[in-house]
Amino acid sequence: MEFTITLLPPLNAATGVTARAALTALACLLVSCSSAPPPSLVTPSPAVTRPAQPAKPTTPTITPQQPVRGVWLATVSRLDWPPVNSVTASSAAQRIAQQQQALIAKLDKLKTLGINTVFFQVKPDGTALWRSKILPWSDMLTGKIGDDPGYDPLQFMLDEAHKRGMKVHAWFNPYRVAVNTKPSTVAELNRTLSLRPASVFVLHPDWIRTAGDRYVLDPGIPDARDWITSIVAEVVSRYPVDGVQFDDYFYAETPGSALNDAQSFKTWGQGFSSKADWRRHNTQLLIEQVSRTIKQLKPEVEFGVSPAGVWRNLSWDPAGSDTRGAAAYDEAYADTRRWVQQGLLDYIAPQLYWPFARQAARYDVLARWWANVVRPTHTRLYIGVALYKVGAASKNEPDWTVGGGVPELKKQLDLNDALPEINGTILFRENYLNQPQTEDAVRYLRSRWGE
Template sequence: MSPTVYPLEVISRPAARTATKATLLALAVALVSACGTLDFDPASEAPTDASVPETGTFADARVDAGPDATPDAQVDAGPARMAVSHPRELRAAWVASVFNLDWPSRQGLTAAAAQAELTTLLDALVAAGANAAFLQVRPESDALYDSALEPWSRFLSGTQGASPGWDPLRFAIDQAHARGLELHAWLNPFRAATNASLPLAPTHVATRLAEHAHLYGSTVTMDPGSPAVRDHVVAVVRDIVSRYDVDGVVFDDYFYPYPIAGTPYPDDATYADYQAGGGSLSRSAFRRANVDAFVHAAHLAIRAARPGTRFGVSPFGIYRPGQPTGVVGLDAYEALAADSLAWLAAGDVDYLAPQLYWPTTSTGQPFASLAAWWSSKTAAAGKWLVPALDLTKAGTTNWDLGEYRAQVSAVRGLAGSGARGATLYAARNLLRDTGGVGTLFRTELWARPALPPPLADATGRVEPPTVRLRGDVAELSHDDARIRGFAVYRVDGPPALDRWIRARTASVTLERGSWAISAVDAQGLESDGAVLTNP
């Protein structure tokens, strides 16, 4: 049933009541005159008889305008309120900078060209219905932002350490927020170089902590067993969250590197140091403990630097073979030292985005079964599941548009047990409309807008915004500096989210009809809607 919206009426009392008060006042004056001098002003002591009920309809809330009020006198008591909500989902796209996969398209672009590419990409995400961008800002222990801790990325200028002359992360945040998108900083924690043959800048962590930088295959990785390495990456996270208005931080699946057959990872030195200090864990348990300690420290740094910032990890899609029954594949728990369930149990992550890059038709890695398994684990911990879907295969065998419909449907079917949207790899496939997948999300799967869900441990209450309608323009403001933006609902029928605007946007143009505008804070908590009608 559609909620009924009532205007807040403010009217004067009937003239008969005013006349009655005047008659009583005259009798009182006459009585006092007969008895002596009047030592108080009867007008100042006259009761107002105001009556604004705590419950009931807005039509029952009436205020006495006083005996001098004309029948047209009104008191501005503010707009009515109504409860508003909608199904909330995190709808993100991964924007890869490594190898110039998504953005920038090549090294050495001018600032103007790189900025134009990025705004075009963000526009494509908005058109597809996304509400967040996961921008890779640290692909190989470098920076796509102005950093005193790490060198500029070679994927910008072509030379590691060479400044591009502008700050891509700050620009990306401004442009994303202007479009109503969240911006999550995507970091690769321990990858130091994708190509070991290329020179590293003097300020690179693999240069400064060379004893903990290991050549493994053709890449260089930093040893997670080194406290100095872990502390450095946590300092990088803290620096980003402290200086940039990012909405979230997300790590991908690269902790200990994917194993190379016949080549053990060369962490003998850090494991020997651990044993020399009295440690008794097996090497695989030692590695997991290192990653767990790192994830926990990153969580604490983020919470301390900017409360409300989301923190997520995108692990390999299989936790362990046989979980759930019938699943086969890489054992991330052993091979990558990635104990995702430990991070959930410790409350260190707000969401997991496991990389479920298999079709629903797979027998060894069935999408729906894996999604349900992950959802059961995140739900038990009170966290979100936002699985990563593979758009790079769109249009190939077993990956027609029906496959993506099935995957999104499977995830939405788990909404009651912690599933809260999806993340799409990669943004370029939405931009290029690979196999029609961009059109599918724009016109069907993400056609109706949605806000990301609130933090699972969010607390407090949010008050509605102050709204003033001037013609067709609603002017918005809020006293709480923690407000991130405003959700605009059409309420001619059941409340339906129409759009989302960031808090720095002070106004919104409304068509004719009834509207409700709520405020959303940094935790994602939403207020009631302030109701207004544009006649």
């Protein structure tokens, strides 16, 4: 998920890009930035109402009209769960009990806060938090890639959340293979060659690239995209998940993390005038085929993406927002606005991780921009809010500490409730609900959302 904002300089003669920006804007007006949404490619319009099915005892009780009050629960690097010290428990039984009790405690607290949807990270890298036939078990659970944890964390999460009337969306990082390239990590990945299943790192080394200090899959390789789609299909077909979500990491893992895909471009990029257009095409293909696959398997399962908050800046595109932030279209090669217009997503959850006073990317400017994007479509809009900044001192964003961050949080939630196009709020991320700096904000959330 996005943690920082990369500011782009205002365009002027000194930058040497004014002419290029003008040409880009003109081309956009002529080709890709029409205000009329293109027809839906994959997801059918929700005009036909399916007969109501009898409710099962464990199905969530959320109605479609109830706003989403969600939270992201990250497992990468054990940020939110499982407990870091659980992997050194004296026995497997103690480890399992510690992990399960911790998750139950989290869900109980979320319930009291009025949270009704958990976005649970099931694929933090090239490993799984479910019993997969494609990916090895995550080392987040046991300390070693491929070691059976003795239970199925995704199924446990689904059972416990559904008991409490909460929905669960399976959160995938589609392309990440490993969060670092250390020799010890390489050795651990190579060790999986004797396992079933083994890591993609050893099964398909030709798919692997480095982005910054991380191993990722090359999005330009068709087989790699098919492989990702098969992973989503495995979860959707075998588990009663309420939704599937991709985060914002497509091409860029970190600012400036260049991907060496020259050979892939040479092989598959014929007919594209630029590598950037080809990369966006590759991301588009992944979203299309994942959307189509989910709807073919289980039409009721929602598919959404949580992109960086800025699609494009107005200085580069007349359809963009009045911002100066790193743009998903240009940095991650993700044309998120187009996915909404084409009906490829059931929902989009842009990460608007800035306060009202941040001029480069004002919260209200971006919230209203996204509301305008979804208005003529059937795509629902949830807003990602920066809980991790609440109460934290910041030179550029001091409003997060005023009154414990409650006034800023209240303004953001008030705007979300006031705009009819916004159907919910998602907090990033769960463990910040348990930190001293957010105590005032948590009390406020409980008074506003709690039962």
